[in-house]
Amino acid sequence: MxxxxxxxxxxxxxxxxxxxxxxxxxxxxxxxxxxxxxxxxxxxxxxxxxxxxxxxxxxxxxxxxxxxxxxxxxxxxxxxxxxxxxxxxxxxxxxxxxxxxxxxxxxxxxxxxxxxxxxxxxxxxxxxxxxxxxxxxxxxxxxxxxSREELSRLFQDSGLIHYETTPIASTQVADLNWQRVQDYFLNIHPAQINFKDEDEAARHRLLQNLDILAADGATTVVGMLIFGLQPERHLPQSEVLFAHFKGREISAELLDRKSLTGPLPQVIEDAQRVLSLNLPSASTIEGMKRVEQIIFPDKVLRELIVNALLHRRWGLMGNVRIFLFEDRLQISSPGRLPNGVTIEKMKESTHVPRNPILMKFLQDYHFVEKLGRGIPMVVREMKKLGVREPDFHESGEEFIVTLYRK
Structure with a gap:
């Protein structure tokens, strides 16, 4: 009804x-x-x-x-x-x-x-x-x-608890990519610690202080997402699904399909690379020169991919989906907007991180810079192209962004 x-x-x-x-x-x-x-x-x-x-x-x-x-x-x-x-x-x-x-x-x-x-x-x-x-x-x-799961989601939305710090059962420090951990502490972390020279107790203490490991020695959700050897094995919702359709509907012929797995920094890079390879090249002749036409600016794609993974509700089992149609790009992320955030406020730079620890790691990797400035930038850049304004809406337990093309 x-x-x-x-x-x-x-x-x-x-x-x-x-x-x-x-x-x-x-x-x-x-x-x-x-x-x-x-x-x-x-x-x-x-x-x-x-x-x-x-x-x-x-x-x-x-x-x-x-x-x-x-x-x-x-x-x-x-x-x-x-x-x-x-x-x-x-x-x-x-x-x-x-x-x-x-x-x-x-x-x-x-x-x-x-x-x-x-x-x-x-x-x-x-x-x-x-x-x-x-x-x-x-x-x-x-x-x-x-239910217990539903109550947990309500508390996560309130910011009172963060799912990202939840220990993952049956995991341990051996499930982390030690080379990636060492690289982070030596080259990315502000303190520039030579992690491999620390004794085992000091290593565990560092990992626990950064919420990479839980107190019981299990890997946390955020630790697995950033440093895990196989995050998709323990967190199947970390897999990003990409599909390129020939037409304008999901029932159209499938031109390409990818399942992107691995630690989030790698997934972000892979997603942007796959998108770029699938976007058709377009150009116009201006005078005697051929001028390449931008369909979707790289910084817009990067912003939306990062947002979909950073602000999603990791306690939901759904996957981030990136669907490319002939007339639009649609990115779906599990989880509605956090408490107090509306689409209108979001367009005005309101910033309420659902996963603050994950955000800090992505900041360290330079995927997140000016807080709250991303969505206004997306709207502004698409307006420059003279296309329809991006659509932001919630559907069920998903947040969906749609970019349109000429």
């Missing part, structure tokens, strides 16, 4: 125009007729405060939504009669939801009965929980307790 969403900003201003109110009421009735969904919940006036809090928390931890008080599960409008309903709702949001919030609130009359519309935004301080300490997420048209 198609999900319907409100187009009016409820509770931000009162509805004064009779015409606007009539249109709004029609949309509201249609919304009720469509039934509950991942963004809409019906509640009777007899609902308990803890049950309202559960629904509010699930929406805050999801993508926001609306709760209609005075509507039964089957869509019957039963109405709200209690005179203190607004104070009752605000007290629930203050006392039963942690951290507390102030929801959008509107009371409307439908078929002679009052219905309260609560507008719950996407939470900017995830994860939220009830007064009893229960964390809920939205699953279809119901709220359910978050």
């Amino acid at each position: 198609r999900q319907m969403r409100f187009t009016w900003p409820l509770a931000r201003r009162p509805i004064r125009s009779h015409y606007v109110k009539r249109c709004f009421m029609t949309e509201l009735k249609n919304l009720i007729a469509s039934g509950e969904s991942s963004h809409l919940e019906f509640k009777s006036e007899q609902v308990k405060p803890e049950d309202v809090a559960k629904e509010i928390v699930s929406f805050l931890n999801f993508q926001g939504g609306k709760i209609l008080l005075g509507v039964e599960d089957d869509g019957t409008i039963s109405g709200v009669s209690r005179p203190d309903v607004e104070e009752w709702v605000i007290n629930i949001c203050r006392n039963n939801v942690v951290p507390q919030i102030i929801p959008g609130y509107q009371k409307l009359s439908i078929e002679g009965k009052d219905v309260v519309v609560l507008d719950i935004p996407t939470g900017i301080a995830k994860p939220y929980h009830t007064q009893k300490g229960d964390y809920y997420i939205r699953a279809g048209s119901t709220a359910r307790k978050a």
Whole structure:
């Protein structure tokens, strides 16, 4: 069933125009007729405060939504009669939801009965929980307790914990490429330490201090991504998938396909090289000279490849995908934007790293330089080419960037 969403900003201003109110009421009735969904919940006036809090928390931890008080599960409008309903709702949001919030609130009359519309935004301080300490997420048209994995993702999005420091079971220091480690400490790390001259205890201490090794001696996620001998063996999500299609759809003839594996610095270089080899050469004649035409600037490709790997959610098992079509380039990265970051803010240089330790290593390797400047640069460089502005959007649990070509 198609999900319907409100187009009016409820509770931000009162509805004064009779015409606007009539249109709004029609949309509201249609919304009720469509039934509950991942963004809409019906509640009777007899609902308990803890049950309202559960629904509010699930929406805050999801993508926001609306709760209609005075509507039964089957869509019957039963109405709200209690005179203190607004104070009752605000007290629930203050006392039963942690951290507390102030929801959008509107009371409307439908078929002679009052219905309260609560507008719950996407939470900017995830994860939220009830007064009893229960964390809920939205699953279809119901709220359910978050699983251990889902709760871990919520905490990762909040920046309270970082998946990149998680130890990888059944790994050890022998799973690291010692030549790469030595090169990093000697030539890249600011201290320029001669790693191979240190004794074993000092080596382990250095690796643990940089979160390459965990306290138990296992390799961390970030340690494997940067220095692992075979990262894809332990972290299959580190593989980057490239595909070049002859047409404009994924069903078109496949011209090339690559699976890029290895430590991330190598994968970044390989991805840019594969892309360059697959991009068709174009040129124009200006006067007596042939002038090569740029399809996608190298620094734009590099920025987007690095971003897809740096800012992805490594706890998800999906892969970064780079798809080249005849009219566009599409790069998909697992994980939605971090807490508080919107696409609009991102275009204005807002920078909230999901993986700060990985970012530090990529900075050391000179893949990351001016923080927060990359996306504005991408938009600016593509505008210079006179093509359609790049598209940035979230789809499910992915963030997708699309570059268009002439």
